[in-house]
Amino acid sequence: MSAVIVTGTDTGIGKTVFSAGLVQALGATYWKPVQSGLEEETDSDTVARLTGCPCLPEAYRLSLPASPHLSAAREGVVIEPGALDLPQTAGPLVVEGAGGALVPLREGFTFADQMARWQAPVIIVARTGLGTINHSLMTIEALRQRGVPILGIAFVGDEVADSQGIICRMGQLRSLGRLPRLALLTCEALAAAFRAIDLTAIREAL
Template sequence: MTQTIIVTGTDTGIGKTVFAAALAGALNATYWKPVQAGIEDETDRQAVLRLSGLAEARLLPEAYRLNTPASPHLAAEIDGVTIDAEALVLPDVDGPLVVEGAGGLLVPLTRSLTYIDVFARWRAPVVLCARTTLGTINHTLLSIEALRARAIPLLGVAFIGDANVESERVIAGIGRVRRLGRLPLLPQLSVDALRAAFAQSFNADDFLKDPAP
């Protein structure tokens, strides 16, 4: 039976892919990035392969690989590709499945559809990755409201960055959400370093629990 966990973020460039690699590795999960925009540098799938310790067979190919590093809707238009969001169906795999979105929740896949619309159709539990730097309270609480407005189950918030006890406490309290843990910024990223940091900061079993009401 597949247990799907969607990893999304409050913004782009916050370390969501590194967290997804750590989570997928800790759960010995299958990883899937439905839409990759920008393939000149290392793709998110390639980064997860490098950092998770998973066999390549555990990393599914993207549904769409777009050349242009931009919002998926724009990258698709530039590449002459039409993204059929209805065709984005969660794959059936054995064991846990970690699905990584792109940027934040309202990143557009087409001119009329955002990632959160697809998440609402999937109804799988979400982990929201959030920075610990200035501005995170507003961005994170807005993201929590957007998820709840669409009745998308929320497992909790995974913070990424240096400790910010007050911001983390306020988000958990006002947002009425689980604080799953905090992944620190690592001076060197490797499979072993990431695995150790995740094990110290998170309880892997928390990601397999039912979302809090």
């Protein structure tokens, strides 16, 4: 079994869409270990709709659309790291984190800490807009402090060459490419846009 983890520098930046594109390109299985918010389409629902690929059930399904530690506390649930061990799959597994890397799963334990337990290669997804340099470099630093193996960084949004370049140079991290915002989000449109992503580097890491 080979797994790759997709984390983000923030919430709402296109991490789920990127994960769906990666699942589709690799013919992989998708897993969202912790889902906070069940009223609208969940991330697993979105990936299944866009790819038709298998999606494993979440380890924790929490109703409140908030940080996992708060959602869990409201429901009297404690998220246990041992319940988040990577599942066995026949082919590649794409795992999507919740929000940004330092989102707490429980008091004193973040998603970055869980990624350190997994020791699987991580792709950081970052937006290209204002503020991304700070958020991206802090995410890189937080993961490296925990010994998390980082495969590279992928950008989502309009081309901003200076921001993308300085993040990669200062973070000493390779760019995996940029996924544009898609006006019409369909399976076909996502597959076409994902050709801009460096799948060779990703496959080599798996």
